[in-house]
Amino acid sequence: MMHRITDSQIDFILEDLSARGLTMKSLQEDILDHVCCIIERELKEQDGFERLYSETIEGFYKKSLSEIQEETILLLTFKNYYTMKKVMIATGAATAFLLVAGSFLKLFQMPGAGILLTLGVISMSFLFLPLLLVLKLKEARAVRDKLILTTGVLIGILYCLSTIFKVQQWPGASVMFLSTLILLFFVFIPAYFFTGIRRPETRVNTIVSTIILVAATTMQFTMFSLKAFRAQMHGNTRAEAPIEMPKPR
DSSP states (O other), X not given: OOOOOOHHHHHHHHHHHHHTTOOOHHHHHHHHHHHHHHXXXXXXXXXXXXXXXXXXXXXXXSSOTHHHHHHHHHHXXXXXXXXXXXXXXXXXXXXHHHHHHHHHHHHTTOTTHHHHHHHHHHHIIIIIHHHHXXXXXXXXXXXXXXXXXXXXXXXXXXXXXXXXXXXXXOTTXXXXXXXXXXXXXXXXXXXXHHHHTTSTTTHHHHHHHHHHHHHXXXXXXXXXXXXXXXXXXXXXXXXXXXXXXXXXX
């Protein structure tokens, strides 16, 4: 014989769902229906309602019941989340192919290198990185983490654009490249380091990543300075070339 859930027991379930972090009314009603069906089917006179309810509700989550609401909000907010993820992966693969192919063509001075590199940078800057940012922003919870992610992606876009500007020898390349390095070294790296170092679970990864970022940025600074120094010395050499004196007979 199937037992019916009383109104007081329904109120008890709803209060417990709210206490466990389930605040969406529609989601509460769905979970309530499932729980009531299971309890009415399994409940016997000798069984305690609260004990059976506790065993039933624990089967709906791994750590906390609020996980269901978080996943539901994520799916409702991004109905095309998985489609965006697939597009991001496909765009990243296409971008990598364009950049690798363009680099090889440029290395061997073959035609088409500039077009492939330009398309690769455009794809990286305006397709792959923005999609990556959108998806990662939804995974990040703290406002500080979202700001760091946004700053990092914007600097990455600026770096890609400055690189193609330098390759194509377009005006403003040096200013853009130097601005990117300054933002990376004095803005992003300190913010990333002091945010990650505070959390025990990310402390080691933050230190290692910061060392790599500092080393890479410093080498980029050195390369930039060397190129500017060589160009300046080359111009001075031409301007101040010594006049050869005629040799005595």
